[in-house]
Amino acid sequence: MKLTYSFGARIGGSKYPVYLLFLFITLLYQQNVQAQQPITDPTLDSILTIDLKEVIVISSFKKSMEHKAQSKPLSTLDQYLESSKKVTMIKRGAYAWDPMLNDMGSERLSITIDGMRIFGACTDKMDPITSYVDVSNLSDVQVNSGQQGARHGNTIAGAIDMRLEKSNFKPTGWTATVETGYETNNASRIVGGELNFSDERFYLDTDIIHRKAENYFAGGGEEVAFSQYEKYNLSANAGYQVSKNQKLLASFIFDEAHDVGYPALPMDVSLARAFIGSISWIQTEFIGELTHWETKLYANTITHVMDDSKRPEVPIRMDMPGWSDTYGFYSQAKLTLDNHAFLGKIDGFYNRSLAEMTMHPNDPNKQEMFMLTWPDVHTLNYGFYLEDNVNLKEGALKVSTRFALQSFNVTDDFGLNSLKIFYPDLERRQTRTLKSVSVHYQKNFKKLQLNLGIAYGDRAPSVSEGFGFYLFNSFDNHDYIGDPELKNEKVLEGNFKIGYALKGFTIGFEGNYFHTRDYIIGEIDSNLSVMTIGADGVKVYTNLSYANLYNLSVDMDYKITTELDWSGLVTYHRGTDHNGRNLPFISPFTYRTQLTYDDEHFSGTLSLTGALDQTKFNPGFGEDRTQAYAILSLSLGKTFSLGKNDLYAKVGLENLFDTYYSTYSDWNNIPRMGRNFFMTLSYAIN
Ligand SMILES: [Cu+2]
Secondary structure, eight states, rough: HHHHHHHHHHHHISSSSSSHHHHHHHHHOOOOOOOESSSBBBBGOBBOOOOOOOOOOOOOOHHHHHOOSSTTOOOOOHHHHHTTSSSSEEBSSSOOOOOETTTTGGGEEEEEETTTOOOOOOSSSSGGGGGGOOGGGEEEEEEEEEGGGGGGGOOSSSSEEEEEEOOOOOEEEEEEEOOOOOEEETTEEEEEEEEEEEEEEEEEEEEEEEEEEOOBBBBTOOTTTTTTTEEEEEEEEEEEEEEEEEEEEEEEEEEEEEEETTTTTSOEEEEEEEEEEEEEEEEOOOTTEEEEEEEEEEEEEEEEEETTTTOOOSSEEEEEEEEEEEEEEEEEEEEEEEEEEEEEEEEEEEEEEEEEEEEEOOSSSOOEEEEEEEEEEEEEEEEEEEEEEEEETTTEEEEEEEEEEEEEEEOHHHHHHHHTTTTTTSSSSEEEEEEEEEEEEEEOSEEEEEEEEEEEEEEEEEEHHHHHHEETTTTTEEEOOOOOOOEEEEEEEEEEEEEETTTTEEEEEEEEEEEEEEEEEEEOTTTSSOTTOOOTEEEEEEEEEEEEEEEEEEEEEEEESSSSEEEEEEEEEEETTTSSSSSSSSSOOOEEEEEEEEEESSEEEEEEEOOOOSSOGGGTOOOOOOOEEEEEEEEEEEEEETTEEEEEEEEEEETTOOOOOOTBOOOOOOOBBEEEEEEEEEEEEO
16 A cells, blocks of 8 residues: 555655645546445345456446446547456557456457357457447446356456446436547547437337547657557347346447557558347246346357558568357356355357468569468357355355367368468367366455455467467567467466455455466477568467466555545566466556545546566567556546536546656557547437
8 A cells, every 4th residue: 555655645746746636636536447346246136146356337428427437438448448457458559459367368368248259350469359349338347357257258367248238128218318529649539329218118229439530649749650540339239028027138239440550560450340249038037946047149240351551661562351250159047045046057159260361472473372371260169157156154155167168170171281281180170178167265254355266277279379370470570370289278276355444445455376287378480481571480389388377466445535535556467487487468566546536516536557667578579678657647527417418528638747658568569648638528318
């Protein structure tokens, strides 16, 4: 606690006048973007559970009126995710940041939309799943660390589930909102609206949003070329109450981004498009003691078109389109017996991933070259998940397990034969079994709460790790080749949390440890020659004997008065492999502190985020020492009542002192945005 506080005082004190701090303290506003979920989970009735998930409330306008929970109402989903305690974002530009949980990226993560599996179509990770939804679609994002996320799929790092916003048969009738925002740094314009109808029998929610931004400017005024983007998103959700006990729901999202620049990469995206749809049947009563039966069928299709047509000088022109289609289902039900609350779930998905690369030599007499970078890999996964929440005296126990079968089928002959150059005995099909077991225990003392957990889990290689063919990584400047014979990665996980609450003051100390066997990472193979002009070498995905990773954090919250609140967070992370070599993308020591003020009419926040020098980096993966930084931001909000309707205005200043900085997770040290003034207006018609 001392540590965070002293940082706040230093910035406020010596470097910048103290009165500046206090001027804004009087106008501060309660910001509570992330809240630790209380130990009762509404989905499990009143049974006490020990789900230590973090819930990031996404505030659409409607919710912003209820919660006033956001510091920047129309910020991107990426910015919301970044406010989480455990999620960090890899940035390759201003758009489509790539989430990491517990310092682990997409291969080790399960990311779902309302429980639906969906996979990006880019071999270079330009299109994380989070880039195909917008805040206008969502009510909240649930972050489950480690095997606590196994309900949604096999995972090492945990699960991020983005939950769609639904009126859910509330008798609100017709409601509408119009929202608009502008940001000065990159001339970002945002226009959105919602039109909803809901009664006890039927609801229909629709929303639309458009975002367009030009290049942004780093601190000090340097323009970051190729950082523009444009995106449209629209969605519709409908529900029909068939009987008191039965509901039929449907959801649809269309998302399309154009002209997206990736300043940290040698290529851009001319089109990234997703269609995401589902139908669900929900029954409160099912068979006998089984309740809350929910079955969902879903499908999604993604098109990703990557090229370098806008780059002035390239050694060779490349077109790299990719496609990913996923079809899936799940069916789950609950059972309550004495002090046990069970949840059982069966699920499955079928994914098809295909990506191509065509090289067009500058010399017209030379032939074009064509490769399949993902050889039309079909992945079939079906699994069974069971959890038991046991309500104990002054505590709780949660036991959960998942078992799944996952098979790969390389369906394209050309792609299969290309991989056979490296793996002559490669079979077209393969099947793997995946397992997860976890036990969590919670004990409540008077003002103290103790959580302990231990877990085992594994995962199959991703399509890139298993079947990728000359995937260029601009960070370490190597071509990557997959290995279909990789072993599954297996993790042994331990975690704890100690929470202490006094009147108005809470403190939590939290940590987790991942011992990962057969850790998958790319290693240099000096016998192979590069495909990409200018690349330094070729890496092949390999199983390391093991890698260790741990994360520690302390967070505090102090309610100074009913209106004024202070919170702080410090985190420490460390990751090494079996040789003591640093793992890439491990965060240095970070801190965050925030003062918020909130009364009926005004709201405001003053926040400071920063990191110390990154001294534990991995030069073999293109990393270097990232300098320490501290960034100060503030925002002010006010609600105006216009008759029956409400107008909510919010203004803010980010990176107040226009600091030039980049973080450990900025691809190729691309600088972050400099000073930025934003304003948003939301108008609700009730
Ligand atoms: Cu791409």
